[in-house]
Structures are given as structure tokens and as C-alpha cells.
Amino acid sequence: MAEQVYWEDVTEGMELPFLVKEPTTRQLVQYAGASGDFYEIHYDKDFAIGNQLDGPILHGALKSAFLGQLVTDWIGPQGALKRLQCQYRGMDAPGNLITAKGTVTRKYEEDGQRLVDCTVWLENADGQNTTPGNATVVLPSRQG
Amino acid sequence: MSTPATFLTEEMRQQAIGVESQPVTLEVEKGHIQRFAEAIGDPNPVYNDEAAARKSSYGGLVAPPTFLRSVRGVNLELPFELSFSRRLDGGSDWEYFQPVRPGDRITAVARVAEMTERTGRLGAMVFMTTITTYTNQFDEVVATQTNTLIAY
Structure with missing residues (x-):
């Protein structure tokens, strides 16, 4: 695991270490079981094509x-x-590489908390952004 | 099944907004958290290693951020049928207030916040925005999730 990141170390525009995923139909079945979401478009090819x-x-x-x-x-x-x-x-299909990426957009303090906003997204194998998003996190300070 | 060209009237929209589900309670089990973390492929020890989790800011095992998706059976009974054969998840917006831990009893209540219609390639598409509030056994709101369902 990477070393702890502190609020002081963060700069706006910096990139988050990316994360590569290679979901399979097996993983979608596993996720269906763990989450209880058994909608067939996620694992039944005939059903998906019918939709x-x-x-x-x-x-x-x-x-x-x-x-x-x-x-x-x-x-x-x-x-x-x-x-x-x-x-x-x-949409993302199983069997394809997906890379999760992020960039720091804002670093600020609010109500005594040290906060960071990030733009986050998933990129498919063709480099297309299929899943744009945002995250807000609290980070620890080197000053304790 | 064909999709109607238009579906939603302003009257239906007004009827839908504010509709609330019955509460549904999930007992959070350690094994369920581990299965969920395995299913999403996240080996973070705060989900499965008690000793490592104790050293984290949470002080013990917690559930992954999207774990509360596994609270099933939160049904919104609309005063009309959303008569489309296809459904897609349009997106979600989570806000977190407290960690979710093994042994927690989490109660979820969903409420319709908005319903709009757009015309897509296959005809009318209805966008339903719901806000689900998750409350633990100490009456603390642990998270809210705003979700967009697309019916088309």
C-alpha cells in the first residue's frame, strides 16, 4: 500500500494514481450476488441483446x-x-480494460476540515470517458 | 414492447414527487462486507483485516463506500405504472457522514425528488431522481444516495 498522503502534499492539478480494472462476466455475477442486483442485462447475453x-x-x-x-x-x-x-x-462491457483516473481540482479548508475535491472518471480501452464524476475527501494534516 | 412517444404529464410528475418507500433494514454482516469487497475487486484491509482496520482512522472494519447498494427491496410505489420495459441506472451521488460497520442495523428510506421526460432514440425516456437516506441504529444518518433511474 502507498504511503499516507497528507493535505499539505496535495496540489491542484495533481493526478491520482490510476487504477486498472478488467471486469469479467464472472465478476458481474459475483457483484450481482454480493449486491443483490440480479438484473439480467448484467450477465445474460440473450436477455441483454433482447434489450x-x-x-x-x-x-x-x-x-x-x-x-x-x-x-x-x-x-x-x-x-x-x-x-x-x-x-x-x-456503457462498459465485460472483457475490456477500464482505467479509473482522477485529478485534484480544489484544495481548501472548511469547518476545521482539510478538504480536497477531485474530478474522477473511468476510461475505456479506446480512451473514452464513460463515467465522469467528482469526489470530495478529508485528508490528514502533517500538523496533526 | 414499443416505447410511447410521450408519457409523463405535469399531473403525474406532481403525484410522483415526494412518494416515499417503506423503510427497509439491513443487518450489516462481516462476511457480507468481505463478499462485497471481493466482488468489486477491492483488497483494502479496512474491509477484511481487523488488525489493519484498527490502525485506520475508522478504528475497525468498515464497509466499502458503495456497499449500501446491497440494501435491496426499497420499493417506491408510484401512483401510476412506469410502463417502460427497459431500465438503466443513470448515475449516483453519495454523501457520507458516518462509517458503516459490521453489526450496524442500517435502515433505508427512498423518496422521489424529481421526475422528468426527454425524447431519446427509442422514444420517450423518463428520468426519476430518488434520494435514499441510510440511518444506523443510533439514529445517525450514515449516508445519502441520490440516484437517477432511466426508464425507456
């Missing part, structure tokens, strides 16, 4: 979980996630 899709697609909530991991990996065990927002603009 005018090319095949199974990722659960939106699984994509937001990838963005959650991107951010929680970065903020480390002493940081806290305050807000995680994203839109499912483009």
Missing part, C-alpha cells in the same frame, strides 16, 4: 465502486471519503 444491447454491460454501481476504490486507495487509511458522484454516460 437492444450488444451483450451484458457492467452494473453502474460497480463502476462507481471502481471510482470509490480509486479515491480510497489514494487517501489511505487516515483519509475519509465525504462525497462520491458519477454519471453512467457510456
Whole structure:
């Protein structure tokens, strides 16, 4: 695990360490089981095609979980996630690489907390942003 | 099944806004958190390693940020049928106030915040925005989730 990031170390415009995911249909079944979301478009090819899709697609909530991991990996065990927002603009299919990325957009203090806003998104193998979003985190200070 | 060209009237919109679900309670189990973390492929020890989790700012095991999606059965009974065959999740907006821990009893209540219609490639598309509030056994709001459902 990476070293703890502190609020003082952060600068606006800096990139979060990216996270690569390669979801499979097996993972979508696993996610269906763990989350209880058994909508068939996520694992049943015939059902998905009957719904005018090319095949199974990722659960939106699984994509937001990838963005959650991107951010929680970065903020480390002493940081806290305050807000995680994203839109499912483009569909992602299993079997394709997805890269979760983020950039720091704002660093500020509010109500005694040291906060950072980030733009976060998922990029598909063609470099398209399928899942734009934002996150707000609290980071620890080197001053304690 | 074909999709109607228009569906939503202002009267229906007004009827839908404010509709609230019955509360649904989930007992948060350690094993469920671990299964969820495995399913999303997140090996962070705060989800599965008690000793490591104790050293984190949470002081113990917690659930991943999107874990509360696994509270199922939160049903919004609209005064009319959303007569579309297809559904998509448009996006979500989480706000977090307290960590979710094994042993918590989390109660979810969803409320319709907005309903709008747009015309898409396949005809009318209805966008329903819901806000789900998750409250723990200490009456603390742990998180809210604003979600957009697209029916088309």
C-alpha cells in the first residue's frame, strides 16, 4: 500500500494514481450476488441483446465502486471519503480494460476540515470517458 | 414492447414527487462486507483485516463506500405504472457522514425528488431522481444516495 498522503502534499492539478480494472462476466455475477442486483442485462447475453444491447454491460454501481476504490486507495487509511458522484454516460462491457483516473481540482479548508475535491472518471480501452464524476475527501494534516 | 412517444404529464410528475418507500433494514454482516469487497475487486484491509482496520482512522472494519447498494427491496410505489420495459441506472451521488460497520442495523428510506421526460432514440425516456437516506441504529444518518433511474 502507498504511503499516507497528507493535505499539505496535495496540489491542484495533481493526478491520482490510476487504477486498472478488467471486469469479467464472472465478476458481474459475483457483484450481482454480493449486491443483490440480479438484473439480467448484467450477465445474460440473450436477455441483454433482447434489450437492444450488444451483450451484458457492467452494473453502474460497480463502476462507481471502481471510482470509490480509486479515491480510497489514494487517501489511505487516515483519509475519509465525504462525497462520491458519477454519471453512467457510456456503457462498459465485460472483457475490456477500464482505467479509473482522477485529478485534484480544489484544495481548501472548511469547518476545521482539510478538504480536497477531485474530478474522477473511468476510461475505456479506446480512451473514452464513460463515467465522469467528482469526489470530495478529508485528508490528514502533517500538523496533526 | 414499443416505447410511447410521450408519457409523463405535469399531473403525474406532481403525484410522483415526494412518494416515499417503506423503510427497509439491513443487518450489516462481516462476511457480507468481505463478499462485497471481493466482488468489486477491492483488497483494502479496512474491509477484511481487523488488525489493519484498527490502525485506520475508522478504528475497525468498515464497509466499502458503495456497499449500501446491497440494501435491496426499497420499493417506491408510484401512483401510476412506469410502463417502460427497459431500465438503466443513470448515475449516483453519495454523501457520507458516518462509517458503516459490521453489526450496524442500517435502515433505508427512498423518496422521489424529481421526475422528468426527454425524447431519446427509442422514444420517450423518463428520468426519476430518488434520494435514499441510510440511518444506523443510533439514529445517525450514515449516508445519502441520490440516484437517477432511466426508464425507456
